[in-house]
Amino acid sequence: MHDKTNIKEITMFEYAITRKPSKSMIDGISEAALGLPDYENALRQHADYIAALKECGLEVTELEAVEEFPDSCFVEDVALMTPKCAILTNPGAESRRGEVAHIEDAVRSHYGVVEQIVSPGYVEAGDIMMVGDHYYIGLSERTNHDGADQMIAILEKHGMTGSVVEMSEMLHLKTGLGYLEDNNLVACGEFLSKPEFQKYNLIEIDQADSYSANSVWINGTVLVPKGFDSTTSAIEKLGYNVREVDVSEYQKLDGGLSCLSLRF
C-alpha cells in the first residue's frame, strides 16, 4: 500500500501505471495537425516507454487497452498520485470522463486513501505539477477553478499545499513545464515569465522545441522525447542521466511523455 508518512523534499518513485493504447486512438482529441498515429508504431513506442520506466527502477502495472476511450492511454490525466493519497480527477474533456472509472481499481490497489474531484469541478492531472509537497495547478480549458479549489482542499486536508497558475496558450500545465527536482524547471512559452516560477533555475526551451518541455524526472534520470537534441544536452549539462524516448505517435495526439504514465 502506497502511504508514505514522511514527505521528503525529493520524492523517489516506486511504481508506475500505464495503459496500452487502443486501436481507436486514431479518434483521440488532437489539435496537433501532424496526421493520424500509426498504431503498430505506437505500440512499439509504448513498449520502449515502459522499458524506460523500468530502467528508472519502477514496477510497472500495464493496464489493458480500452477501445471505448480513444485517449485512455494518457493515464496521467485521470488521477493525481501523491505520497499521502490518490485523487481521481474529473476530466474537462467530456469524451474522457469515463476513463476515470477504468483506472479506479488500479489506483485503489496501491492506495488506502482515494479522493475524488466532482462536477461542476473539472481537473485533468496533466495540469498539475508536483514540487515537493506543493502542487501547481494550471487553469486550462480542461481544469476549472472549482476543480482546482477542490484539489487544493484535498491536498491541504492531507498536509500538502496547492496553488493555481493562470494559463492560456497550452493544453495542460505540463505541456510546457517539467520539474526536474533540485530547483531545476524546464519551461517554455508563457510559463517563462510567470512570477511564481522565477525562484527556480529555469531551463528555457525554444518554441520550436516546445514539445520537449514535457520532460520527466524519475529517480535521477530524465526522460526526454527523442529528437530534441538541444533539450537533451541542456539537461545533461545539469548533470542528469538522460534517457530519450520516441513518442512521436503520441505527439500526433497532443500527448507528451508524462501523460503516458502515473508515477508514484
Ligand code: CIR
Ligand atoms: C487529449 O487531448 O486529452 C489527449 N489527446 C492528449 C492528452 C495529453 N495529456 C497530457 O498532456 N497530460
